[in-house]
Amino acid sequence: LSSATQKQPIAIYQESAQSEVLERIRLESELRIAIDQKALAVYYQPQVCTKTQKIVSAEALIRWPHPERGLVSPGIFIPVAEKAGLINDIGLLVVEKVLATLDTLEGNGTAIPISVNIATEHFLADGFLGQMNTLMSKHNDSLAKFVKLELTESTFLDDKESVNTVMQSLRTMGMKISLDDFGTGYSALSYLFQLPIDQLKIDKSFVDALEQDGRAQSIMSHIIALAHDLGFEVVVEGVETQEQSEWVSAANADLIQGFLYYKPLPYKEFIAALQQ
Ligand code: C2E
Ligand code: MG
Ligand code: MG
Ligand code: MG
Numbered sequence: 001l002s003s004a005t006q007k008q009p010i011a012i013y014q015e016s017a018q019s020e021v022l023e024r025i026r027l028e029s030e031l032r033i034a035i036d037q038k039a040l041a042v043y044y045q046p047q048v049c050t051k052t053q054k055i056v057s058a059e060a061l062i063r064w065p066h067p068e069r070g071l072v073s074p075g076i077f078i079p080v081a082e083k084a085g086l087i088n089d090i091g092l093l094v095v096e097k098v099l100a101t102l103d104t105l106e107g108n109g110t111a112i113p114i115s116v117n118i119a120t121e122h123f124l125a126d127g128f129l130g131q132m133n134t135l136m137s138k139h140n141d142s143l144a145k146f147v148k149l150e151l152t153e154s155t156f157l158d159d160k161e162s163v164n165t166v167m168q169s170l171r172t173m174g175m176k177i178s179l180d181d182f183g184t185g186y187s188a189l190s191y192l193f194q195l196p197i198d199q200l201k202i203d204k205s206f207v208d209a210l211e212q213d214g215r216a217q218s219i220m221s222h223i224i225a226l227a228h229d230l231g232f233e234v235v236v237e238g239v240e241t242q243e244q245s246e247w248v249s250a251a252n253a254d255l256i257q258g259f260l261y262y263k264p265l266p267y268k269e270f271i272a273a274l275q276q
Contacts (some may be wrong), residue, residue, distance in 0.1 A: 028084045031064070031077055036087050040064050041071075042097045043264035044114070046273055047235060047257040050249040055274060057113040059150070059257060060098045062090065070232045078119075088122040095135050095147075101267065102143050110274050115148040115178055120155040124162070127171050136173060144174030148199065151177065153185035156195055167196050178235070182223070189226070202229045202253070204238025210247055221251040228252065 021177060034040055041063045046055040064072040081087045098114050105111040109178050122128060136144060149170065156163060156179075166178055178199035202223065209216035220236075229232045236248045239258030265273060 009066070020189055024080065026238075027077065027080050028086075030066070031080060031084070031086060034064060034066075035086060035093060038093060040090065041266065042094055042101070043266055044101075044270035045257055045264040046270070047255045050245075050253055050256055053261075055112065055257065055262075057115070057148075058113040058270065059264075060094055062094055062117075062263075082119060082121065087119045088121050088125060089120050091116070091122045092131060092135070095132070098147070099135060099139050099143060102146050103139060104271075105274070106140070106143060106146075107226060111143075111146050111149050112274070113146050113176065115150045117150045117180065118155075120152065123149075123155050123166065124158055125152060129166060132170065132175075132207040141163065141174070144275075145176075148176040148178050150180040150201070153182075160195075164196065171196060173211070181237075197218075197232060199233040199235060201235045201257075204258075207236060207244050207258075209237045210244060217247070217251075220248075224251050224253055236262045 041107050043061045043063050044058045045061055047057045047059065048054060049056045062078075064074075064076050064077055066072050078087070078090075094116050098116055102111055102114060170177065176198040177196065178201055179195075179197050179199045181203045182200050183203045200223075202220065206216055206220050210220065224234050233255065234253045235255040235257055236253045237257050239245050239248060239256045239260050241260060245256060245258075245260055262273065
């Protein structure tokens with residue numbers, strides 16, 4: 001091999017690695033601008049009661065309407081935001097928008113609990129409680145009971161004392177706490193269930209396994225029973241078929257969030273769905 005052909009792959013590799021870096025930097029600076037301009041959109045995915053099939057609550061899910069890229073999903077830009085130190089600003093933006101939505105809903109008597117995803121880093125940041133207080137102070141105190149914060153297991157792996165303290169303060173304010181994506185991490189029942197949470201969200205991966213795997217069925221129904229024993233509400237995420245819905249309802253889950261009922265909806269469609 002000549003030295004030129006030997007070098008070529010390296011040159012190509014460097015070029016693509018370089019363009020990846022450039023791409024990330026571009027995405028990051030565009031995201032920064034979008035956050036500054038509050039140009040991120042909040043979508044709402046309704047959660048239905050397993051007994052009545054009616055909408056009883058919803059989850060706020062962020063989207064980035066990008067001029068060239070279209071509607072960018074959080075799976076793409078949340079990791080970028082986390083690396084770039086922008087995740088706390090996104091959390092604040094979503095809480096702010098959700099509070100405005102709740103204000104409107106309360107005004108016409110249709111307020112329902114709305115969940116907001118909070119990144120571990122944000123939840124554990126020194127200023128988090130103060131930020132929540134500041135945002136809440138712009139609204140009627142009665143709105144707090146409609147605000148639910150979704151945390152993932154990684155939040156609870158941190159110093160238990162301080163996590164507990166923050167959670168207790170939020171609950172004193174009237175907010176609720178939900179544990180998201182249950183079943184995807186370590187899920188050490190022994191300590192997770194010592195935490196003051198209100199709701200458990202069982203991850204889509206469990207629902208996907210129900211059909212082929214008898215053990216998944218057994219685990220799911222026992223988790224639901226255990227969660228109920230401990231006084232938690234149970235949401236099952238990612239229900240896409242009628243069979244899954246029936247199974248999950250028979251297993252006594254309280255709420256279903258899934259494409260079978262609703263996809264995440266833009267604000268106006270969400271409001272329309274609530275009025276039906
Ligand atoms: P998550 O919090 O577990 O949200 C549920 C995800 O499952 C959403 O994806 C939702 O659209 C999707 N989903 C719900 N039902 C179904 C279904 O039946 N089938 C399928 N295939 N998917 C379903 P989305 O909106 O793309 O969000 C992905 C993740 O991005 C979220 O997972 C959450 O971890 C993160 N995320 C979204 N919004 C925010 C936010 O405002 N802040 C932060 N920190 N993270 C967010
Ligand atoms: Mg969530
Ligand atoms: Mg989830
Ligand atoms: Mg998630």
